[in-house]
Amino acid sequence: MDSITVTLGERSYPITIAAGLFSNPASFMPLQRGDLAMLVTNDTLASLYLEPVRSVLEQAGVIVDQVILPDGEQHKSLAVLDQVFTALLQKPHGRDTTLIALGGGVIGDLVGFAAASYQRGVRFIQAPTTLLSQVDSSVGGKTAVNHPLGKNMIGAFYQPASVVIDIDSLKTLPANELASGLAEVIKYGIILDYDFFVWLEDHLDELLSLDPGALAYCIRRCCELKAQVVAADEREHGLRALLNLGHTYGHAIETHMGYGNWLHGEAVAAGMVMAANAARRLGQFSDEDLARTRKLLLRAGLPVSGPEQMAPEDYLPHMMRDKKVLSGKLRLVLPLGLGSAEVRTGIENNIVLASIADCQD
Amino acid sequence: MDSITVTLGERSYPITIAAGLFSNPASFMPLQRGDLAMLVTNDTLASLYLEPVRSVLEQAGVIVDQVILPDGEQHKSLAVLDQVFTALLQKPHGRDTTLIALGGGVIGDLVGFAAASYQRGVRFIQAPTTLLSQVDSSVGGKTAVNHPLGKNMIGAFYQPASVVIDIDSLKTLPANELASGLAEVIKYGIILDYDFFVWLEDHLDELLSLDPGALAYCIRRCCELKAQVVAADEREHGLRALLNLGHTYGHAIETHMGYGNWLHGEAVAAGMVMAANAARRLGQFSDEDLARTRKLLLRAGLPVSGPEQMAPEDYLPHMMRDKKVLSGKLRLVLPLGLGSAEVRTGIENNIVLASIADCQD
Known part of the structure; x- marks a missing residue:
């Protein structure tokens, strides 16, 4: 199992890279038994990875809530962001919750911004499932949604607590x-x-x-x-x-x-x-x-x-x-x-x- | 003219407190000749302060755009925030723009969050016009909008570049x-x-x-x-x-x-x-x-x-x-x-x- 550290002072975080990580409860550290987490993915990936990841987290004693968003760049919007906030507040999730972004760049960017702004910032784990998001958006802390008048115009610099790259996810990538x-x-x-x-x-x-x-x-x-x-x-x-x-x-x-x-x-x-x-x-x-x-x-x-x-x-x-x-x-x-x-x-x-x-x- | 500094490392900023500041172009430092600024206020305050502040900034060579929001806590929402983004993108304002929040706590909180998230963060000047916002929300960097399921649930910690407190604004306060x-x-x-x-x-x-x-x-x-x-x-x-x-x-x-x-x-x-x-x-x-x-x-x-x-x-x-x-x-x-x-x-x-x-x- 490969692991590197992105060095940003107190906002440093690990990136773990291996096959089979989504089947291993240890992958999703720092989540611990009793923690509450919100798993966010899109309707295409949900059928592939939602249940396995959810069940691995639940085996580790994490309380898992979920929200499934529509797939596609056109849904990287303030309106879809609001769906994430609504789901978080319905439970409700407190300041100690953790958002998990399971998907490609669109999910990573949107969920990262949701984590940056929900209650002024909660913990965030990225699980990128495309090669592009694994080598690009999982490092750098750029989060955003689009506006009808411009791409990535609304967002934040916000670092994840960890990035989990399961290479097996590339097997389902076109x-x-x-x-x-x-x-x-x-x-x-x-x-x-x-x-x-x-x-x-x-x-x-x-x-x-x-x-x-x-x-x-x-x-x-x-x-x-x-x-x-x-x-x-x-x-x-x-x-x-x-x-x-x-x-x-x-x-x-x-x-x-x-x-x-x-x-x-x-x-x-x-x-x-x-x-x-x-x-x-x-x-x-x-x-x-x-x-x-x-x-x-x-x-x-x-x-x-x-x-x-x-x-x-x-x-x-x-x-x-x-x-x-x-x-x-x-x-x-x-x-x-x-x-x-x-x-x-x-x-x-x-x-x-x-x-x-x-x-x- | 009283001035104090809020000490937060590279995010430190001055608070200036005096009568007549809104009539003095030097109040709105660090804005300079040629800078573009977006003045945001509500429809109650617009009739009192918008023209004087706008004209003082224009005298100082600042290019001033404006957006007037509906007054009231119920409008501290994602939908009204989006109105600010739309106004910024219509001009369009770049990363070097400055947002000016002219109003009480609602305007300060909403415009602060707009500044924190527009293009992942632009400059922000607060001009609080109520005693409550002058002594409370102008220090601390808490910005937010409300969600139907909770007050101040969506926001950021984001510091202004300066705070301008014109004591004369209290003359019109109920x-x-x-x-x-x-x-x-x-x-x-x-x-x-x-x-x-x-x-x-x-x-x-x-x-x-x-x-x-x-x-x-x-x-x-x-x-x-x-x-x-x-x-x-x-x-x-x-x-x-x-x-x-x-x-x-x-x-x-x-x-x-x-x-x-x-x-x-x-x-x-x-x-x-x-x-x-x-x-x-x-x-x-x-x-x-x-x-x-x-x-x-x-x-x-x-x-x-x-x-x-x-x-x-x-x-x-x-x-x-x-x-x-x-x-x-x-x-x-x-x-x-x-x-x-x-x-x-x-x-x-x-x-x-x-x-x-x-x-x-």
Whole structure:
């Protein structure tokens, strides 16, 4: 059983990674006999994991309440958040309750915000069931719900008491969602760790066939890398921005195509190739590194170019609305070879347009 | 111009107290020329203060947006909170915006929570306009909205960037709301500061006639006392509980009578006399101190007994639902003479009943 610690002073917490954790009562520490917990999941996952997790907790003497939310990004709303508060108050749950988020990024973000704001903050355990949420949203403390006028606009920085990653949950994950998670995995190699990039080149097939040892190492390494970044920059003033490699291009694809048509990781994969092309044109990324990046993404089943119906000019208006734009000039995360990256300011539009066109040849 | 600092490490902030602050652009520091701000108030206060404050900010070069909410505790809800988010996103306001809460406790609590959660936290300035909010909610960082199943159940601990207390705003406050604020003022003397209690005995008439010097000293002293308590115990694990003197009895009155029929301070005043009687029966509060407490509250125009229609037995079920109840025995804040208090556990019901009956003679 792998375990790492996210170091944030008195808000430090452990991430445990192994197969079979959802069948082991010890996984859900610090819950103890006699504690009250609220298990929150969505209607898709409920049929797969709700009863097993509930029964394991009850065997350990935890009093388990539950609420099942509708599945999907469109339900990451204040109205659905209120359903969680209503369920908590109906029992009622006191300040000493624990919320357990059993699901992917939507459940994790929403339940995390519910935990941050119920009675001004209660304990929160994350049990992420998608590769994307395991390597991304389980570290960093970003919680949120969407508003009709903007994604993730209402939320809090709030850390869980622990994160429980049962690798077996990936067995029920659709292939395109596994690939979407791999885009974020590959991102960590590009921006922070050349050795991990090489490891991914060597072990991608094992990850795709859900080899437990390879998955455990991979998820652990991503969590370690993100934990280092977050410990150094919890509120995203500097270093943490590197985690957005490919995201400015990717958000343009997601927004233009309508949420749900391109998975987040698919859009980020295409966006990383575009960023790599921009870096190549600025003389800081070699043709060879670009070829290796493209090859690894393709092997993972990910796109290396944007949607055919989007011209380079279609990206710019979306990209200019990015939070990183300053005085009308783009700021982009660009790789500096494999294993390091920088935030670069004042990039001319013609470089951006060319970096997108490069992917359409 | 009086100014004190609430000391909370990097979240420390100033409270400025004087007449005429709302007419002085320097009051709303750290806002600067070119900053964007969202001024939030209610429809009662809007006709009194919105235009003057807006025009002073605009003179100082601040870009001012505004949202006017319905007045009243019943509007301290998630739905009204969402109105603030919608207004912020329509402009749109970015992470560098500043929310200004212009109003009493309802506005302060709701806008504080909006600031805590909009884009995971933006800057927040409090301009409290009631004596109660000036001496109570402007220090401590408690923000919240109500849920139909419970008061203040959804919120955050979030500190303002500054608090601006314009004493002139009390000129438009109804007399019973001024008295309600004085109940909390007198509470600080009883639980923490005998000298301040004596000062109140000597200067109450000046406070009632809104003498600016007396008001400024009084508000400053209350903020100092609360700031000391909060700095020592931000998350209410110990010392901060003393601030609840009279509140367990008082909440029983408010709940039994229906919110709005007894003002919060009125219920707390009666509750403090009941707590003083319980302390007297337990041998830790003298008849003389009780008489001085009753006399000061009466001079302030406050009740020293509960509603005639409530029998002592009517209090207990409400009091047993208090968050401080442990294993079926009440915990109460009790005075230890004038100027100090303690949280006392395991108080028998017959003492509680007698302490209420004492006030009905």
